[in-house]
Amino acid sequence: MLKEVLQFLKHPVYEPDENRDLGYRITVFVRLLILSLAISIVIGIVIGGLESLVNIDLGQHAMDLLLEQYSLTFIGFLAIVVAPLLEEFFFRGPLVFFKKSSFFKLIFYLFTLAFGFYHITNFEITTTILVLSPLLVAPQLSVGVFLGFIRVRFGLIWAILLHACYNLVLVGPILLLRVLDIPLE
Template sequence: METYKIILHRFITFLKAPYVGNKTLFHDFNKVQVFITALVTTFVLNFGFTILFTIIETMGLVNFEDHASTKLFEDYPPYAIAIIGVILAPLLEELFFRGPLTLFHNNKWFIYVFYVFAIGFGLIHISNFEITRNVIILAPILVAPQIVVGLFLGVIRLQYGLVYSILFHALYNAVLIIPALLFMNEP
């Protein structure tokens, strides 16, 4: 448990002042430990967001039944959902949102670039909702889980490289999608 506390502390410290270059943030831990820490942390936070989303839906502010994932699961076979969610989305989103990060390594504005890409990654997911006035007003809350995972993906990208951010993104999506696919046809 202490190992994971140290790794999480280093993630948080890095997020206070992101940088490109020195890749020693997790040098004394293996990638599996770092990935597990990031995965568990994002899902613990997601649990809290789920409670908040339930309150938002109960209040009638946003209808989560209109979410694009619902339509995806209704319209596509399981293999297509797995390919889209676990392979294509991580590959394309990482190339777009994390790939360019190292291009700004000599820029004095890098910290802002890092956060713009993480927030942009989250905000692009607002397109999963039917756009209404409430969705726009609540957008920062509705895409908070994606912003959080975008921050972790940014750290992984800068410390381990683009391939590892793609792999972590695929793992994250797989943990969400595969169980849903397994229970999709349950009565």
């Protein structure tokens, strides 16, 4: 599956997958979810290691602010429902308008980069954050490729579902720890 995604990344083409079998699509979906999570977690570990090793101050993350200001239900709804819907409509939805265009490859890359770098807003913007931004948004850049892949192959709904499940797996444990009153640090 990773090989197929990497080939798509090298030369993105708007070619929907003709296989409509739900079992097949769920299998591909689960594989993409596992791959995107694994890559994001590895990148997160690298970022955390770099932060500790070089003693970099990344400031307060947006999730910390949300946890201070809003209910867990609201945060969960925002991360698992609202963000996937809005971000997929905005960053992957328009790909359909370029499906027959010779510019599809460029448009795909631009929307993927925009999606990734949009997430730099999760950090307090400082010179350090801007310099490290390619690394800090690398998880979102990588998941953006998987979201774009599934959007082109299976449709926008599948990209929304993948995004929602991805966020659930990453945000869910944080919310659960809060519910159980277990400190995050």
